[in-house]
Amino acid sequence: MNIFALFEARVRDALEALTRSGTLPEGLDLGRVVVEPPRDPTHGDLATNAALVLAKEARANPKALGEALAAELRADPRVTEASVAGPGFINLRLAPHVLQDVVRSALADPAGFGRARMPGGLVNIEYVSANPTGPMHVGHGRGAVFGDALANLLVAAGREVVREYYINDAGAQVVVLARSAHIRYLQALGRSDAVVGEGLYPGDYLIPVGQRLAAEYGDALADKPESEWLPLVRDAALAAMMDMIRDDLAAIGIRHDVFFSERKLQDSGAVGELLGALRARGLVYEGRLPPPKGQLPEDWEDREQTLFRTREFGDDTDRPLLKSDGTYTYFAADIAYHRDKFLRGAREMIDVLGADHGGYVKRMQAAVKAVSDGEATLDVKLCQLVRLLRAGEPVKMSKRAGEFVTLREVIDEVGRDAIRFMMLYRKNDATLDFDLAKVVEQSKDNPVFYVQYAHARARSVQRQAREAYPDTDFSDAATLARAHLGLLADSGEVEMMRLVAQYPRVLEAAAAAHEPHRIAFHLYEVASSLHSFWNKGKDLPQLRFVNATDRKSTEARLALVEAVRSTLASGLAVLGVTAPDEMR
Structure with a gap:
């Protein structure tokens, strides 16, 4: 309702x-x-x-x-x-009965309360898409959590969603990965002259990859030319990195429906097919680009190029599709990839990217508009940096990666729920300070604890009611539906009812705006209202949730507590955070 x-x-x-x-x-x-x-x-x-x-x-x-x-x-x-x-x-x-009817609605269908039926076709959400060259860091984790919660939110709003990961397994970075893994392979063979040189990936995470290669191939790859061993080592290293990434994602409760390979896209001829389709529509031409204002970027070239008319679709300038060596630009491959999404049925696309991709937004929105003849839209959500702190001091070095703190290290230290909630308790385009000490505090200043504790407190109230009235099952919806909700007249009770009533609107608005942080903010308000009324009851016994001498007021308040609890559980499920029955 x-x-x-x-x-x-x-x-x-x-x-x-x-x-x-x-x-x-x-x-x-x-x-x-x-x-x-x-x-x-x-x-x-x-x-x-x-x-x-x-x-x-x-x-x-x-x-x-x-x-x-x-x-x-x-x-x-x-x-x-x-x-x-x-x-x-x-x-x-x-009139009081309106908010009371909302409580009854939440009691009648706790799983469906707040869910919407927003119109629209298939939504494709691409998130994480970290280069498969090493473990994920905390910044990847923010985009991962945001994308996953957004997918949950859109499903709750009645949309059909595909969750997608784009594997960047083509390009120079995977060649560097293969060379780095080959050094670890030589080290596993005992080669003392095998050193991880400058420009290679130095993390210890490639040591097991080298050991597995040594176990499988012996010294057969040691003295072969790079052209022969590189494809084998590259594929083995990529498979190992993706296994590691999937394992890290699973540890934080994140899943994808599709893992899409960039290399397979290019090998399929999709990029060349795209260029042919754009040429046929007169959207590709040979020309020169004027120099950009201000300092020239490193990749700007004063030469005749193959250009895509992205300005016709809202971009600031036309964009090159071929490099000077005749290979496709990254932009050309990205257009082909989004065209593939469109051909797979996506009429709404959402890309979750790091803040350093700000210059990518207009050109890709123009590209999606062009390749879909205006039938599809693209929303790019940029996730700002995460500053990792411990008691206010920066945390810089990883035991495993050597250059950054891995996401898995943070999961192991503070747990999945703390990471997910705190990553969503700030808007995605604002820098996030994530303090490893504060997110495990048991205080009102720790939002994840405060909200989860409210859910556990609601369960505690229900257990107290069973002790006071052992003849009544206060978990039974029919029992609670018969409660005299007109007895809920205190300002604190009315406030809880108002916040429960606002939840369906918050969910729908958050889904429409692609902003899951609105759910986290609202849950904190709901939790605060429950905790405040609990504290009020400590000073005024007649306002306690459970009154052993007043069954009617107890039933009414238990109905309200259950409506609040189901609202908290629903919102936490959207965020991918557990709703505990007890807190230790």
Whole structure:
């Protein structure tokens, strides 16, 4: 039950009534009309901007239009008060039974409460896509958690989602990987002159790869020319790296439906096919690019090139498709890859990338628009850096990778839940300070503990109720549905009901904006309301969740606690965080 959607429909009905009466002209654009929580909860339960956003188009005074709309809304038996504030906002106070009905709705279908049915076709979310040349670091972890939570969020909103990992297994970096693994292979054979030189990957993670190669091939690869051993060593090293990456992803609860190989894409001829298709449409030409303003980038070339007309689709400049040596640019391969996604049915694409890919956004959005004839869209979500701290001090070195702290090291130290929640408790495009000491603290200042503790506390209340009333099963939905929710009149109880009622709207808005951090923020508010009322009951015994001498108030509060608990469980599931029944 989404009361915001219900009352947005009611506001639209009221606007239609004003149109029929001649107060408003016909044909107004209602696309900007919203119903949302008021900024100050003391002003009411809901607020709408309808009068404010329609006044100019309707050539009406926003205050007068607000008064006319408020009069229409007061006729609704679910509305006890409709008042106009400021330049035309309308605040609505609802009859108590409306929030009570939300609680009953959450009790009736806890698994489905808050879930939406957003329209749209297949969504392809590409996330992680770390180079398979070593273990993942904490920055990879942020994109991984963000992409996975976004996929969960869109599924909760009723969308069909494909989770995809693009394996960058073509290019110079995999040649360096193969050479690095070959050195470890020679070391496994006992070659004292085998040294990891400059420009190779120095981490110890390639030592087991070298040992496996030695066990499989003996010294057969030791003295062969690079052209013969490199393909074998490359494939073995890539397979080992991807096994390691999949294992690390599994440890943090992340899965993918598709692992897509860049090398296979190129070997299939898809990039050449793409260029042919673009040429046939007149979107490729031979020409020169003007030098960019400011300092020239290293890859800028003052020569005639094969260019893609990306400016026609919103980019700042046309883009090269071939390098000076005749090979394809990375951009050409990326276009072919996104075209492949489109041909596989994706009409909405989301790429989760590091903040250093900011220059990639416009060109790829233009490319997707071009190759799909405008049928597909691309949203690029950039994840900012993670600063890893311990009690406020930077953590720099890894025991395993030698150059950075690996994601697996952090998982082993603080656990999956702390990583996932804290990676999502800040917007993706803001730098994140991740303090290894603070994320395991048991305090209100640690959001993951605070939210999980609220869920565990709700379970504790239910256990207390069973002890006080052993003849009643307070986990039974039918029992709770019969509770007298009209007894929930304290401001703390009303606040909990309001926050439960807001959850469906938060989930839908977060899904539409591709912003899972909104769920984390809302869960903290829900948890805070539960903890606050618990503390209130310590000072005022009549407000305790369980009262052994007042069955009716206990039943009502247990119904509310279960609605709060199911909201927390639902939101935590979207974030991929466990909802514990007990905290130790």
